Amino acid sequence: MKILIIEDELKTAAFLKKGFTEEGDVVDIATNGIDGQHLSATGDYDVIVLDVMLPQRDGWWVLQEIRKRRADQPVILLTALDAISQRVKGLQLGADDYLVKPFAFSELLMRVRNILRRCHVRAEDVLHYADLEVDLLRHKVWRAGESIGLAPQEYRLLAYLMRFPGEVLTRTRIAEQVWDMNFDGDSNVVDVAIRRLRRKVDDPYSGRLIHTLRGVGYVLERRN
Template sequence: MKILLIDDEEKLVTHLQKGLRQAGYSVDIALSAAEGLEQAAVGGHDLILLDLMLPGTTGFDVLRTLRAFGIQAPVMILSALNQSHHVVQGLDLGAIDYVRKPFELDELLARIRTVQRSQAGSRLAVWRVNDLTMDLASRQVNRAGQSIALTPREYQLLEQLMRHAGRVITKAQLTEKVWESDFDRGSNVVEVHVHQLRKKIDRGFESTLLETVVGVGYRLKGSLEIN
């Protein structure tokens, strides 16, 4: 699941980005309304987390603009504005949920899982590449009917590889989408995680799916089907 977080509270953003990524989600960050709208227009996000008190504008205006641009990604409002009329206005503008600040990360994750379950019912959320499947709602991965247990980081890595199935995805792209923004790009952490993932999804099966394109990146063989 790909999430866009639009919020100008940098300390909160850093905390949420880390927690969401540890939970296995891909997270893009925008610290202003303009940056958020730009990313939303090109990002293909599955969920937008939107603060209401942004520099120079309000989250309500951002939400109106998103819908005017035809961007239909679900929007969950995160705000310290907690009076009933704020909640009503946000929901009337099309937000699917309203989370009052301060909140616990576990509560936010539970609400996001609710969104995933809802999407599973309306958008068919099982990905398949050859005999490898990923259920985005239950977060279960199977190959040829065999359940595969992944860590949150491995799951997020596989999600990116499946999203780009049949195409090469570079180490830099994986670093940006799966790891923290201050990640040391000179380290071999990506290679180590790809190696561990390859053992889980390829070892013991007749054919291999995950290949290394030397000097470029990695590719999952096949094409993505959504069932």
């Protein structure tokens, strides 16, 4: 998943980023309402975790701006405001869920995944291509019916390729979406990750699926 966290408490934001990153997700952080609204409008996020008490513009405003653009953008409010009237307000404004601080990360993770199931983000829970399967909710991978164990970065890379079968993905685009980083032309981080991924999902099986376009990037494609 790609997740936007709009949270002004730096310790909380860092805690959330660490937790989601360990789950294999990519995380962007905004620490005020204006920046959060901008990222939500310009980025493509599976879910947005939104605090209410934010500097510059509060979470109520951010949520309303999100809903003006996208009725189906999953948003979960994460806030210290625990009055019933405030919970009702959040849901009336269009939040998919409301979690009160302090909270357990395991509960937040469960709620995020439940939201994604309900909203059918990315249309499918399991991606299929040729004899390859990726379960987006359970972080499981199979090829030819055999389970394949992947490291978190390898999983994120494969899941991203699986979302765009047959489409050439540049190294810059992969670096931005999978590692949340600006690609340095002198860096080989993407190439190294692709080699490791191929050793697990291509080399032991008949028919390579991950192909290189020299000077451009990579494509997930079945070729005769």
